[in-house]
Amino acid sequence: MKTRRALSESAVAWLFVAPALLAIGLVVAFPLVYSLWLSFTDVNLLRATGPAVELGALRIPLFRWIGTRNYTQVLADPLYWDSLWRTLYFVGAFVAEATVVGFAMALVLNERFPGRPLLRSLLLVPWSLSRIVVGLLWVGILDFEFGALNGLLLRAGLVDSAIAFFKEGWSALNVLVSVYMWNQAPFATLLFLAGMQSISDDLYAAAEVDGAGYWRRLWYVTLPALRPIVFLVLVLATVNGFLMLDLIYVLTMGGPGYDTTTISWHGFKTSFTFFKFGPGTAILYTLTALCLLMTVVYHRLVLARFEPEG
Amino acid sequence: MTLDRRTFLGTTGLAAAAAVLGEGAWRPARADKPVNFSGWVFKPDTVKDYVDFYNRKHGGQVKYDAVPWATYHPTMETRALSGEIVDVMYCNSANRERWFDNGFIRALDDLPGMDELKKKMAPGNLESAKSRDGSKVVGLPYFTSLFILMYNEPMLQQAGIKAPARTWDELVEHCTKLKRDKVSDTPYLPNWNNSGSGTMPQFLSDSFSEGASVFDAKNHVVADQEPGVARAMERWQKVYRDGLVNPEVLTKTSSTDTHRLFWSGRYAYHTNHSYYLKTIAGEPENSKLAPKKAKMAMYPGNGQTHMFTEWYTINAKTKVLDDGWKFAKFLGGNLNGDWYVQRQWCLIAGLDNAYPEMYDHPEIIQSYDRWVDLKLLREQYKKGKTINAFKEPWFSEWDSKAIAIVHNIIRGTTTVPKGLKELAALQKSLA
Known part of the structure; x- marks a missing residue:
C-alpha cells in the first residue's frame, strides 16, 4: 500500500512538472540542438527539399551534412580572430567594470542614510530600460554634433571643439563598454545588495569585538560571504558581455571599419545579412563554448573552496 | 402589436437578404481568399491605409504585416521554410535574384498587363527589373533611389x-x-x-x-x-x-x-x-x-x-495568383489606370519613381515644387x-x-x- 502511494505521488509530481518540461524542451532544448546541428550543415532556407524529420504535419529540414567545414571555414577567417580578441577585451573590461561598480554601489546602498529607498528605486532605471533606448539615450549624450556632453563641455569652455567619441575604433569600443556597464551594473548591485543583507549582523559584531575595522570586515566577512553572489555576477556579466549585440546595432554597426565588430555581431551579420546560417551558427557556437569555459574557470576560482553554511 | 413566428422569420429573412444583396450591389466583388502581404517597416501606417483603401475600393482581402528591416529578408525566408505562403512581398535589390534563383518568387512576364507596365517603365528601371540573364521581369518597382x-x-x-x-x-x-x-x-x-x-x-x-x-x-x-x-x-x-x-x-x-x-x-x-x-x-x-x-x-x-530600385515580388507558390497580381499592380503599377500607391509615395515621402509619366501629374508637380526643383x-x-x-x-x-x-x-x-x-x-x- 505504501509503495503504491509513493508511486502515485511520483506520478503526480511528474504530471505537474511535465508541462514545464515540455515547454522548456520546445523553446530551449530543441532550438539548441537544432542550431547545433545546423552548424554542421549547408543551410539554404529556400532549398529545404533534402532530408527532414517529419513530426505529423511538422517538417524539420536537416539540410546537407558537411561535417566540420563551417567551423574550419570560420576559424580560417582573420576577421573571426580579430573579432575574438576584440570580444575578449570587451568582455574583460565590461565584467571588471560592472562587477566593481555594482559592488561599490551595493556597499553604499547597504548603509543607512536619508533617501536610501529612493536611490535604490532609481538604481534600477538604467537596467530596466530597453537596450535600444539605452543606445539612443547615449547617442543623445555623446554625439559629436548634438550630444549633451559636448554641449556642456563647450559651453563650460573645457574643450575647444566637440569630442568625436565614435571617430576612432578604440574610443568607440570603450564607449560601448561603458554604456553597457551603465546599463548592467545596477543588476549586479541588486544581487550584491541581496547577498549583503543576508549576512548575519553577529558576524560583523564578532569581528568588531576582535578589533576589525571597516576594510578588514569587508575583506574577511563581506567578501567571503558573497562568494556565491560574486560567482553569479561574474557568470551573468560574462555571458551577457559575450552576447551583447543591440548596443552595437544602435551605436556603431560594428564600425568604423571592423573596429567594434565582436563575435556576436560577426555571427549576426553572417547569418542575417549574408544568409550563411551554417557558418553563422558555427561562429555563435564558439561563443557558447567560450561562455561554458569561463563558467568553469569562475567556478574553480570563486567557488572551489566555498562551503555553504548548514 | 403581437409578432408571430412566421412574420418574424419572414421579416428578418427579408432584412438579411436585403443586407447581403445590398452589400453586393454597393461593393465590388470580394476576393475568394485572402492575399497575404508583407513589407519591411517604412511608414507602416501609410501602407496600412493603402491596404484598407484597396480592400474597400477593389474588394480585396489583403492582410498586411510589417517586419523590422534588419531581419526582414531572413524572416521571409524562415516563414517560407515553415510552409507559410506570403503572396506579395517587398524585396530589396540585393536579395531579389537569390529569391528568384531559388524559386521563391515568380517571373511576372506572363501576367496580364505586364507588357504595358514594361513600356511605361524608364529603361534603367526596366533593366533592373529583369533577372540576371535578362529574360524575365521578376519584380514591380516599389521605389527608386x-x-x-x-x-x-x-x-x-x-x-x-x-x-x-x-x-x-x-x-x-x-x-x-x-x-x-x-x-x-x-x-x-x-x-x-x-x-x-x-x-x-x-x-x-x-x-x-x-x-x-x-x-x-x-x-x-x-x-x-x-x-x-x-x-x-x-x-x-x-x-x-x-x-x-x-x-x-x-x-x-x-x-x-x-x-x-x-x-x-x-x-x-x-x-x-x-x-x-x-x-x-x-x-x-x-x-x-x-x-x-x-x-x-x-x-x-x-x-x-x-x-537603384526596390521591389514588390510575387511568391512562386501563391494560390491566389489572380488576386495577388491584381494587388501587386495596385502597389507597383497602375491598376485600373490609377497610379494610386506610386503617386502616394511620391507625395508622402518624395520617393523617386520608375514611371516617368508620374512626374507629369499636376498634384505631384505641385507637391515637389515645395521642396525640390523637379x-x-x-x-x-x-x-x-x-x-x-x-x-x-x-x-x-x-x-x-x-x-x-x-x-x-x-x-x-x-x-x-x-x-x-x-x-x-x-x-x-x-x-
Missing part, C-alpha cells in the same frame, strides 16, 4: 559663394574656405554611414561621377583598375583628413540618421538619396533649412550618380546609372563587407591602391 547633391544656400551666400560647386575640386575648395572662415566646422556631410544604403551607394555615385566603372560587363569588380575610383577615394581621404566632414558619420547607422544632421543648418553640402531633400527642404517643423533653403545641384563631375531632379534622373552586379549571388555579402574596406581607405588606415585591390580580391573570394 537616386543619389543627389544638396547644398545649404544661406550658408554659401553668407560665405560669398555665388553658386554651388560644379566640380569636386570646387566643392573641396568651398568647404576648405567655409572651415577656414569659421562658417562651419565640418562643411561637408557625405553619406558614409555604416548601412547598406550609405557608404557603398555613395562610393558608386562618386566613382560614376568621375567617369569610372566599378564593375565590368561580366560584373567583376574592376575598381582597382579605374583611375576615376582612385581619384574619388583620394578626395575622400583628403576631406576626412582635413576635418571637412563630420568624423562620426562612419558610425551613423542609417541614411535617415545621417540626413537629419543636415537639418541643423551647420553643413554646406550633403550627398544622399533624393527623397531626403523632402524632409530637409520641405519640413520647417524639423529642419532649419526649410522651406527650400536647402537645394539640389547637379552632381559634380560628369553628373552621373548611382540609382526639372533639375528629372535631369539628374536621366544621369542615374544602374548596375547589374546586384543580381550576382555574391553581391549582398560583398556590398556589406566592402563598407569596412572603404572606411579604412577614408580613415587612411589603408592606402587607396591597396584598399581598391582588397575590394577586387573580396569579390573574387566570394564569387
Whole structure:
C-alpha cells in the first residue's frame, strides 16, 4: 500500500512538472540542438527539399551534412580572430567594470542614510530600460554634433571643439563598454545588495569585538560571504558581455571599419545579412563554448573552496 | 402589436437578404481568399491605409504585416521554410535574384498587363527589373533611389559663394574656405554611414561621377583598375583628413540618421538619396533649412550618380495568383489606370519613381515644387546609372563587407591602391 502511494505521488509530481518540461524542451532544448546541428550543415532556407524529420504535419529540414567545414571555414577567417580578441577585451573590461561598480554601489546602498529607498528605486532605471533606448539615450549624450556632453563641455569652455567619441575604433569600443556597464551594473548591485543583507549582523559584531575595522570586515566577512553572489555576477556579466549585440546595432554597426565588430555581431551579420546560417551558427557556437569555459574557470576560482553554511 | 413566428422569420429573412444583396450591389466583388502581404517597416501606417483603401475600393482581402528591416529578408525566408505562403512581398535589390534563383518568387512576364507596365517603365528601371540573364521581369518597382547633391544656400551666400560647386575640386575648395572662415566646422556631410544604403551607394555615385566603372560587363569588380575610383577615394581621404566632414558619420547607422544632421543648418553640402531633400527642404517643423533653403545641384563631375530600385515580388507558390497580381499592380503599377500607391509615395515621402509619366501629374508637380526643383531632379534622373552586379549571388555579402574596406581607405588606415585591390580580391573570394 505504501509503495503504491509513493508511486502515485511520483506520478503526480511528474504530471505537474511535465508541462514545464515540455515547454522548456520546445523553446530551449530543441532550438539548441537544432542550431547545433545546423552548424554542421549547408543551410539554404529556400532549398529545404533534402532530408527532414517529419513530426505529423511538422517538417524539420536537416539540410546537407558537411561535417566540420563551417567551423574550419570560420576559424580560417582573420576577421573571426580579430573579432575574438576584440570580444575578449570587451568582455574583460565590461565584467571588471560592472562587477566593481555594482559592488561599490551595493556597499553604499547597504548603509543607512536619508533617501536610501529612493536611490535604490532609481538604481534600477538604467537596467530596466530597453537596450535600444539605452543606445539612443547615449547617442543623445555623446554625439559629436548634438550630444549633451559636448554641449556642456563647450559651453563650460573645457574643450575647444566637440569630442568625436565614435571617430576612432578604440574610443568607440570603450564607449560601448561603458554604456553597457551603465546599463548592467545596477543588476549586479541588486544581487550584491541581496547577498549583503543576508549576512548575519553577529558576524560583523564578532569581528568588531576582535578589533576589525571597516576594510578588514569587508575583506574577511563581506567578501567571503558573497562568494556565491560574486560567482553569479561574474557568470551573468560574462555571458551577457559575450552576447551583447543591440548596443552595437544602435551605436556603431560594428564600425568604423571592423573596429567594434565582436563575435556576436560577426555571427549576426553572417547569418542575417549574408544568409550563411551554417557558418553563422558555427561562429555563435564558439561563443557558447567560450561562455561554458569561463563558467568553469569562475567556478574553480570563486567557488572551489566555498562551503555553504548548514 | 403581437409578432408571430412566421412574420418574424419572414421579416428578418427579408432584412438579411436585403443586407447581403445590398452589400453586393454597393461593393465590388470580394476576393475568394485572402492575399497575404508583407513589407519591411517604412511608414507602416501609410501602407496600412493603402491596404484598407484597396480592400474597400477593389474588394480585396489583403492582410498586411510589417517586419523590422534588419531581419526582414531572413524572416521571409524562415516563414517560407515553415510552409507559410506570403503572396506579395517587398524585396530589396540585393536579395531579389537569390529569391528568384531559388524559386521563391515568380517571373511576372506572363501576367496580364505586364507588357504595358514594361513600356511605361524608364529603361534603367526596366533593366533592373529583369533577372540576371535578362529574360524575365521578376519584380514591380516599389521605389527608386537616386543619389543627389544638396547644398545649404544661406550658408554659401553668407560665405560669398555665388553658386554651388560644379566640380569636386570646387566643392573641396568651398568647404576648405567655409572651415577656414569659421562658417562651419565640418562643411561637408557625405553619406558614409555604416548601412547598406550609405557608404557603398555613395562610393558608386562618386566613382560614376568621375567617369569610372566599378564593375565590368561580366560584373567583376574592376575598381582597382579605374583611375576615376582612385581619384574619388583620394578626395575622400583628403576631406576626412582635413576635418571637412563630420568624423562620426562612419558610425551613423542609417541614411535617415545621417540626413537629419543636415537639418541643423551647420553643413554646406550633403550627398544622399533624393527623397531626403523632402524632409530637409520641405519640413520647417524639423529642419532649419526649410522651406527650400536647402537645394539640389547637379552632381559634380560628369553628373552621373548611382540609382537603384526596390521591389514588390510575387511568391512562386501563391494560390491566389489572380488576386495577388491584381494587388501587386495596385502597389507597383497602375491598376485600373490609377497610379494610386506610386503617386502616394511620391507625395508622402518624395520617393523617386520608375514611371516617368508620374512626374507629369499636376498634384505631384505641385507637391515637389515645395521642396525640390523637379526639372533639375528629372535631369539628374536621366544621369542615374544602374548596375547589374546586384543580381550576382555574391553581391549582398560583398556590398556589406566592402563598407569596412572603404572606411579604412577614408580613415587612411589603408592606402587607396591597396584598399581598391582588397575590394577586387573580396569579390573574387566570394564569387
